[in-house]
Amino acid sequence: MTDILVIGGGPAGMAAAATAARHGAHATLIDEQARPGGQVYRAMPASFAVAGDLGPDHAAGEALRAELAASGARLALGERVWNVRPGFRVDTLARDGPRRYEAPAVIIATGTTERHVPFPGWTMPGVIGLAAATIMLKAQRLLPGRRVVVAGSGPLLAAVAYGIVKSGGDVVAVIDAAKRAEWLRQGPRLLARPDLLMRGSAWMAALRRKGVPWLFGHVVTAARGGSQQVEAVEIAALDREGKPASTRRPLDCDALAIGYGLVPNCDLARLLGAPHAYRAERGGWIAARDDDLRSSLPGLYLAGDGAGISGAVAAEIEGRLAALAALADLGTLSAREAAGLAAPLRTHRRRAARFGSAMAELMAARPALYGAIAAGCTVCRCEDVPRAEIDAAIDAGARDVNQLKAWTRAGMGPCQGKICGEAVASLVAEHVGSRQAAGMFTARPPLRPLPTEALIGTFDYADIPIPKPAPL
Amino acid sequence: MIERIRNADVSTPPAVVIRVDDREIEALPGESLVAALLASGRLVFKHSPRADAARGPFCLMGVCQDCLVELDGMPVLACQEPVRAGMAVRLLAPPR
Numbered sequence: 097m098t099d100i101l102v103i104g105g106g107p108a109g110m111a112a113a114a115t116a117a118r119h120g121a122h123a124t125l126i127d128e129q130a131r132p133g134g135q136v137y138r139a140m141p142a143s144f145a146v147a148g149d150l151g152p153d154h155a156a157g158e159a160l161r162a163e164l165a166a167s168g169a170r171l172a173l174g175e176r177v178w179n180v181r182p183g184f185r186v187d188t189l190a191r192d193g194p195r196r197y198e199a200p201a202v203i204i205a206t207g208t209t210e211r212h213v214p215f216p217g218w219t220m221p222g223v224i225g226l227a228a229a230t231i232m233l234k235a236q237r238l239l240p241g242r243r244v245v246v247a248g249s250g251p252l253l254a255a256v257a258y259g260i261v262k263s264g265g266d267v268v269a270v271i272d273a274a275k276r277a278e279w280l281r282q283g284p285r286l287l288a289r290p291d292l293l294m295r296g297s298a299w300m301a302a303l304r305r306k307g308v309p310w311l312f313g314h315v316v317t318a319a320r321g322g323s324q325q326v327e328a329v330e331i332a333a334l335d336r337e338g339k340p341a342s343t344r345r346p347l348d349c350d351a352l353a354i355g356y357g358l359v360p361n362c363d364l365a366r367l368l369g370a371p372h373a374y375r376a377e378r379g380g381w382i383a384a385r386d387d388d389l390r391s392s393l394p395g396l397y398l399a400g401d402g403a404g405i406s407g408a409v410a411a412e413i414e415g416r417l418a419a420l421a422a423l424a425d426l427g428t429l430s431a432r433e434a435a436g437l438a439a440p441l442r443t444h445r446r447r448a449a450r451f452g453s454a455m456a457e458l459m460a461a462r463p464a465l466y467g468a469i470a471a472g473c474t475v476c477r478c479e480d481v482p483r484a485e486i487d488a489a490i491d492a493g494a495r496d497v498n499q500l501k502a503w504t505r506a507g508m509g510p511c512q513g514k515i516c517g518e519a520v521a522s523l524v525a526e527h528v529g530s531r532q533a534a535g536m537f538t539a540r541p542p543l544r545p546l547p548t549e550a551l552i553g554t555f556d557y558a559d560i561p562i563p564k565p566a567p568l
Numbered sequence: 569m570i571e572r573i574r575n576a577d578v579s580t581p582p583a584v585v586i587r588v589d590d591r592e593i594e595a596l597p598g599e600s601l602v603a604a605l606l607a608s609g610r611l612v613f614k615h616s617p618r619a620d621a622a623r624g625p626f627c628l629m630g631v632c633q634d635c636l637v638e639l640d641g642m643p644v645l646a647c648q649e650p651v652r653a654g655m656a657v658r659l660l661a662p663p664r
Contacts, residue, residue, distance in 0.1 A: 128630060130650060135629065140578065141650065143598030148577030176630075209631050221611035221624030228628035236603040236628075237573045237580070263573040325611055350569060477626075478633065480618035510633035515626070545633065547642055 098124045098170070100422050101186055101197055102415075103177055103364060104205035106134020107408050108400025110160040111415030112203045117169035119419075121428050124170040124197060126177060126188060132164060133157050134207050135227060136408045138235040152295075153408075154234075160412065172197070179541035180364050184395065187541075194551050201395045201422040204365055205415060206402040208358035208379065211518045213465045214475045214483070217319030218354075222326035226252040226355030233259040240265070241351025245329050247271035247316045248355045250459030251296065256353055257308060258299035267308045268349050271331050273356065273465070274458055275313035285454035288447055289409075315340055315465065319352055326352050338464035357459025359518060361402045366539040368393060374532040376460050377453070378404035380518075381536055388421040388438070389414055397422055405459075406445075407452025413445040461531075466522035475523070476516040478509020486520065490527050496535040497521050510545050513537045570606045584653035595651040602628060602635045602646035605657075613637065613646070614660040636660060 102113040105127030116123035125132065131139040137157025140146070146154070164171070175188040175195060186197045210227045217223070224232075224240060226248050232238040239260065245268045246257045257267045286293045303310065311331070317340050318330040328348050332340040359380045362372060370383040370391045382404040389397050399418040400411035417438055424434035469475065471484040481504050489503035497513075497520055500506060506520050507513030513520065517537060524534040583594040588605065595604035602625050605613075612622045613635055625635040628647045635646040638658040646657075 128648065141596075141598035141600075143581045143596065145579045146577065147579055148575075150577060209629075210627065219616070219621060219623060219626075221613075221622055224625065225627050228626065231628045232570075232603070232606075233573070236599060237578055238603055238607060239571050239573055242569055242571070263575075474619070474621075477616070477623070480616050480621070510636070511631060514631045544630075550642070 098122050098197060098199040099426055099428070100124075100201045100203060100419065101126065101184065101199040102169075102203045102205060103180075103186065104134065104207055104400070104402065105129065105132030105173070106205060106207045106400060106411065107137060107156075107160060108207070108402070108411040108415035108418070109134065109203070109205035110164045111412040112205060112399055112419040113169040114160070114164045114167035115416045115419035116203075116423060117167040119423050119429055121423055121426065122170070123167075123419075124172055124199070125164070126172040126175050126186065126197070128174065128176045130174050132161055132171070132173065135231070137161075138231060140235050140237070144237070156408070176544050176546070177364065178543050178546055180367055182368060182393070184368075189546055189550055193553065201397070201426060203397045203399055203415070203418045203422060204402060205398075205400045205411075205418075206361040206364055207411075208360050208401045208405065209514055210355040211357045211359050211459075211461060212354075212515055213315075213356050213462075214469050214473050214516070214519050215316060215318055216470055216473050217321065217326065217329075219474055219477050220319050220321050220326050222321065222350065223319055223352045223354065226250075226256050226353050227358075229256045229353035230259070233263060239263055240353055241349065242266060243268050243349050244351045244353055245269060245271060245316065245347055245349045246353050247329075247331075248357070249273040249462070250355075250357045251455050252355060254296050254299040254303070257303055261303060261306055261308065267303065267306075268347050269331075270303065270308060270310040271314045271316055272310060272312050273315050273334065273462060275334070278458060279312075282454035282458060285450045288450035292451060316352065316354060317344055320346075326350070334464075338462060340465075340468050356462065356465070358401065358405055360404060362536075363539045363543050365391065365396070365398060365403075366536065367541065367543065368396060370396060370398075372536070374530070375404065376531070377457055379456055379459075380461070380531075389418040390421055390425075395422075395425070405452060405456040406449040407455060410445055410448040410452045413441050413448060417441050417445065461518060461522065463522055463525070466519055467526060469519065469523075475519050476504075476506035476509065478511050478516075479505040481506040481516075483523070486523050490524060494524065495528055496533070497524055498535065498538055500524055501537060507537050512543075512545070569609070570611075572607055584651070586651060586654065587656040589657075589659055597651055597653060599651050600647050601637070601639075601644075601649040601651055601655075601657065604651050605637075605646055610659075612661070
């Protein structure tokens with residue numbers, strides 16, 4: 097019997113489940129990883145033993161995991177949510193088969209995925225996301241390559257580049273789409289977290305000392321390789337409109353880690369019918385929430401970057417606030433008790449969100465980059481749909497992303513549009529005036545690809561009871 | 569080349585053997601299957617449906633589906649599957 101279901105085991109989800117359980121609610125946390133942590137606090141395999149100091153992020157993740165373990169919250173780990181229904185019912189696929197959960201309250205804390213800008217060669221093996229490089233370094237103890245180009249936008253650039261260099265690899269260059277002025281403009285907000293600002297500066301200084309060039313206002317325009325593996329990239333400076341200049345420069349490398357910011361995962365909330373709006377400075381489409389993090393659907397709460405990018409620390413605080421709202425609505429806490437506990441959290445959240453919002457702006461979508469995608473470049477990786485076919489569909493009348501998907505198959509493949517969705521929507525938005533007008537891919541179950549057999553199991557046809565036919 | 573980071577900060581368990589197609593490779597119990605495959609030098613996991621272009625792991629977080637492999641007859645994402653000694657994996661497209 098669950099009172100509060102928390103979906104997503106990152107900082108928001110861990111804090112929400114721990115807070116709910118600590119105040120006496122039956123809380124269940126569902127996450128697809130074997131250990132909670134999400135992406136930012138992603139844990140290493142349990143079989144790896146940490147001997148040294150792995151830094152403040154690792155410590156923060158361990159602290160939350162410990163709090164969660166001590167709270168009494170039930171953990172449903174290694175389970176993939178594939179459907180949610182109002183009321184609420186959540187269907188998952190666990191390692192040993194399908195599970196179903198029912199609860200009057202659900203806290204969605206599903207975090208973000210990475211934004212990608214297609215370019216010729218981006219589908220080549222050896223090209224990985226920035227978030228993927230982070231996972232390799234932090235959670236799997238792998239070096240993405242010996243000579244890595246680190247490219248894209250946002251705070252992950254410094255983290256990945258520094259992580260590679262610290263682990264014995266070489267970073268050929270950091271290719272940062274943001275111009276120096278964009279970073280400087282965020283100065284006042286970055287000062288809200290002097291510790292994080294100093295850490296980022298220390299990373300960049302260490303990279304400078306190692307002779308790693310940091311090219312502001314530049315982008316990777318192509319990746320080239322021989323036998324199916326990346327061997328070099330091509331870069332260009334961005335002009336005043338943010339478009340790649342025509343002069344291109346090659347850089348040899350054996351790996352490319354590239355990503356352009358984070359996009360909130362809102363498929364669960366959309367499947368439930370929560371109203372969403374497009375807010376570029378929060379990462380994209382986000383669900384409407386009140387000050388207590390309630391959505392407009394009774395019993396549904398949204399916390400963390402999945403409801404709008406504010407950063408890891410704000411995410412943890414939001415998890416606690418969402419849990420308090422749910423506890424108050426369920427009657428487990430009185431409204432006054434909940435408000436009293438929430439008050440100091442709100443103050444912390446405001447301060448934490450100031451830094452997070454600076455980061456969110458630095459990694460917001462850059463429409464000019466999508467405009468520059470070459471006609472022959474693959475946009476939808478799963479279905480091999482090049483830009484030219486997307487343009488043709490728009491010329492033929494496709495006016496939102498779902499029409500475009502039906503016309504071209506872009507977004508129809510196994511990734512369900514999670515990788516190409518930003519590019520597809522930007523290309524449509526160019527013609528219909530805004531991302532809001534271009535819309536979102538309709539959310540439908542299953543939210544993740546599943547083998548049918550895993551849901552229905554195996555059976556003999558002889559086992560199916562066949563009722564007697566009705567008399568004629 | 570993708571390689572393992574070895575330093576004193578983290579100690580890993582002794583390697584075990586797993587089968588990938590007709591080869592045996594070393595892997596660390598508990599690490600993700602995609603990490604073991606990448607560390608063994610495998611970058612190409614399959615080919616795209618229309619252009620027959622090489623594909624390999626891209627997102628490492630269960631989103632891109634490019635690390636799909638066959639394990640015990642079922643399609644699984646290598647990035648979501650922990651290594652167990654003796655597991656037998658088939659790649660969807662053997663190397664060309």
